[in-house]
Amino acid sequence: MPSNRLRVLCVDDSPCMREMLVTSLVRLGYEVVPVADGYEALAALRSDPSISLVISDWMMPGITGVELCQRIRDLPRPNHIHVMLLTARQGQENFLEAMAAGADDFLNKPVDMPTLSARLRVAERILTLQQRMQRNNSLLAQANQKLRTAYRRLHEDMEAAARTQRSLLPKPSLALGAARFSAALTPSTSISGDIYNYQTLPDGSVGFYVLDVAGHGARAALMSVMLCRLLNAETFVSKEDGVTPRAPDAIVADLNRQFQSDDSVADYFTMICGVLSRDGRTMRLCQAGHPHPVILPVRGRPHTVGTGGFPVGLFEHVDYETIEIALEPGDRVFLYSDGVTECTSADGALYGEERLLQVLELTRVAPLDRMVATLQAELRGWHQRDSFDDDISIVACEITNPTPIS
Amino acid sequence: MITPQTIGDTLVLSVNVPRLDAALAVRFREEVLQQLTEEPSRVVIDFSAVTFLDSSGLGALVSIVKRVGHHCRPVICGLQPAVQTMFALTRMDQVFKVRGTVDEAVASLAE
Numbered sequence: 001m002p003s004n005r006l007r008v009l010c011v012d013d014s015p016c017m018r019e020m021l022v023t024s025l026v027r028l029g030y031e032v033v034p035v036a037d038g039y040e041a042l043a044a045l046r047s048d049p050s051i052s053l054v055i056s057d058w059m060m061p062g063i064t065g066v067e068l069c070q071r072i073r074d075l076p077r078p079n080h081i082h083v084m085l086l087t088a089r090q091g092q093e094n095f096l097e098a099m100a101a102g103a104d105d106f107l108n109k110p111v112d113m114p115t116l117s118a119r120l121r122v123a124e125r126i127l128t129l130q131q132r133m134q135r136n137n138s139l140l141a142q143a144n145q146k147l148r149t150a151y152r153r154l155h156e157d158m159e160a161a162a163r164t165q166r167s168l169l170p171k172p173s174l175a176l177g178a179a180r181f182s183a184a185l186t187p188s189t190s191i192s193g194d195i196y197n198y199q200t201l202p203d204g205s206v207g208f209y210v211l212d213v214a215g216h217g218a219r220a221a222l223m224s225v226m227l228c229r230l231l232n233a234e235t236f237v238s239k240e241d242g243v244t245p246r247a248p249d250a251i252v253a254d255l256n257r258q259f260q261s262d263d264s265v266a267d268y269f270t271m272i273c274g275v276l277s278r279d280g281r282t283m284r285l286c287q288a289g290h291p292h293p294v295i296l297p298v299r300g301r302p303h304t305v306g307t308g309g310f311p312v313g314l315f316e317h318v319d320y321e322t323i324e325i326a327l328e329p330g331d332r333v334f335l336y337s338d339g340v341t342e343c344t345s346a347d348g349a350l351y352g353e354e355r356l357l358q359v360l361e362l363t364r365v366a367p368l369d370r371m372v373a374t375l376q377a378e379l380r381g382w383h384q385r386d387s388f389d390d391d392i393s394i395v396a397c398e399i400t401n402p403t404p405i406s
Numbered sequence: 407m408i409t410p411q412t413i414g415d416t417l418v419l420s421v422n423v424p425r426l427d428a429a430l431a432v433r434f435r436e437e438v439l440q441q442l443t444e445e446p447s448r449v450v451i452d453f454s455a456v457t458f459l460d461s462s463g464l465g466a467l468v469s470i471v472k473r474v475g476h477h478c479r480p481v482i483c484g485l486q487p488a489v490q491t492m493f494a495l496t497r498m499d500q501v502f503k504v505r506g507t508v509d510e511a512v513a514s515l516a517e
Contacts, residue, residue, distance in 0.1 A: 212461070214461035214462055214464070214465045215428050215431075215461065215462045215465070267465075268461075268465060268468075270461065270496070289495060289496040289497075291495065292495070308494055308495040308496060308497050309496075309497060310496065310497050310501075311461075311464075311496050314465075314468050315468075315501060318497075338460075338461065342458075342460065350458070350488060389427075390460070
């Protein structure tokens with residue numbers, strides 16, 4: 001007995017044959033819709049979508065069984081309809097043509113019960129498999145839709161976070177104190193673990209930093225946003241008088257005490273923290289695991305300064321140093337994250353410090369903004385893919401005329 | 407990604423990936439920690455196959471060393487130029503005991 005009573009459309013022009021078939025099918029437990037020709041069959045299929053199996057005579061007046069197959073396949077039905085054709089004498093009919101027209105199976109007339117029963121079970125098995133596949137497909141489509149919605153929402157959230165993060169950045173080109181600053185941030189995803197800032201301090205000097213949280217993506221970005229909030233003008237000046245700029249190593253050492261990570265995941269960051277004096281003649285820098293700053297003097301070749309330093313948040317009891325650089329108007333200082341030097345080409349080669357120095361030397365005479373833009377373009381050309389593997393941040397500054405002493 | 411080998415009473419863990427970066431850092435940490443027991447032991451981590459180490463890879467290495475710090479102090483060896491540069495920049499060469507080759511690292515532990 002079929003488990004869920006299939007509705008079978010039974011097509012035969014001979015009332016006698018039709019009656020015999022109907023009786024057999026009913027006895028086997030099927031619901032039967034008997035019709036006398038192909039036109040009636042098509043009408044029944046159009047009005048009754050629950051029919052999933054058709055047993056049709058081959059030779060009939062009007063539409064033949066083969067033509068009926070063809071027309072059934074052309075019906076706009078989501079489910080497959082299993083079609084069995086009845087053959088009078090095996091071997092005479094064109095089976096290939098019938099199969100091409102869409103016939104699934106063939107039955108010899110007169111039909112004996114055991115064969116009919118077995119063939120119907122095969123048909124049911126196929127129909128059940130098809131139904132299951134269809135159900136799975138629709139589940140997959142639903143799951144896919146859900147994923148797409150979730151992804152879109154996540155993407156929107158990331159975009160919103162990126163806007164918030166960008167709003168924390170200073171203007172990309174800005175005259176501050178005795179210098180002009182120019183900067184650029186290219187995140188690897190929409191949000192970044194790199195962040196930077198430059199701001200004038202109460203005594204007319206300029207406090208600045210570039211910072212790169214290890215890793216990238218949301219976790220690093222959250223930490224960079226928090227650090228950006230924390231590292232305001234107050235951090236840069238003495239607590240006693242609220243005016244005197246602090247030594248950069250003291251600022252970094254404070255951060256290192258605050259940001260000791262537990263040992264399960266080493267959350268840490270590298271940074272350069274600096275103060276440019278009011279007259280633009282002295283820059284004090286603390287390098288905490290961040291790539292070496294490049295000095296581009298008006299006279300002389302570009303060169304790196306600094307001997308490295310511990311990243312912030314990795315080891316508690318370590319010392320930081322401040323280096324002092326003498327500058328004059330026209331000199332440039334160039335700070336960048338490791339996304340620049342570790343930028344890979346298609347064959348995996350790192351961009352490296354040497355190429356960076358060459359580009360900086362070549363663009364030495366260009367305006368500061370131009371120099372930053374050229375390096376960005378150069379890196380895109382080097383990487384040759386749409387998005388970078390790591391965040392890239394660049395801060396450049398050029399000493400302008402000293403602020404007049406009032 | 408880790409091939410363990412015992413030389414005398416020293417466990418040598420060779421890292422056999424060319425790029426130890428954010429994509430592999432967590433797995434690297436887990437695989438190394440799996441090899442290290444709670445007993446005091448002599449351990450060498452050999453980086454000679456690693457040509458590139460990024461900040462996440464370094465973070466993983468530091469967290470391994472911190473985790474096992476109370477019973478063993480792994481000796482690092484085989485630093486390739488880019489990794490060497492990274493170690494110098496972040497002063498990890500002052501934090502870790504660094505040697506040139508596996509043999510030198512093993513010998514340094516026997517001292």
